[in-house]
């Protein structure tokens with residue numbers, strides 16, 4: 640019997656990318672909660688598999704050489720799983736390279752910029768107009784890029800749903816936080832509504848969903864954005 644994938648996660652957009660893939664591909668997996676508000680990301684055992692103290696991370700007990708193999712960085716995890724299971728990862732050009740392009744766009748741009756927009760709009764103790772404008776404008780620009788792409792193709796990589804869509808979709812669930820109206824982005828709206836209805840996506844979004852605290856406590860703030868980041872290593 641195949642040993643389940645060990646998924647280390649928390650209910651955030653980056654975590655949902657991986658649970659969505661595992662649900663879509665029907666891969667057995669075990670969930671380990673990494674409560675980033677409680678500081679679990681600094682646990683020495685977790686740092687062995689995720690040296691950047693961030694979730695998601697995973698261990699494949701049966702790696703390519705038969706030995707356990709661990710990974711961090713959600714994009715790397717998606718590529719590894721897509722290769723291993725041969726799913727959502729087109730084989731031929733141009734779809735294959737388009738998948739890589741749009742996955743990199745999500746990892747290097749869409750995710751980080753939206754993350755900063757969330758940070759300065761929602762979490763920062765001071766409301767800094769320059770930072771709020773900078774990242775809110777960047778979020779709007781990136782949604783326009785996404786909308787244009789989805790006006791020329793059904794999915795980010797072309798005709799087929801791929802890991803590029805799985806990486807991007809969870810981040811788009813909070814578009815209202817960025818003062819965006821979905822009706823201004825009709826191609827994005829079509830794609831969003833379709834993916835949001837996929838049964839495997841719904842299941843992936845349920846992973847640890849009941850563990851997310853409604854409010855950021857002072858301890859959580861310290862673990863996520865404060866001195867814990869620099870002193871606990």
Ligand SMILES: N[C@@H](CCC(=O)N[C@@H](CS)C(=O)NCC(=O)O)C(=O)O
Nearest residue numbers: 651653675680692693694695712713
């Ligand atoms: N580029 C990373 C980003 C992961 C990331 O930022 N994870 C956040 C939550 S979404 C985290 O673990 N934060 C805890 C911390 O920074 O200590 C990926 O895509 O996996």
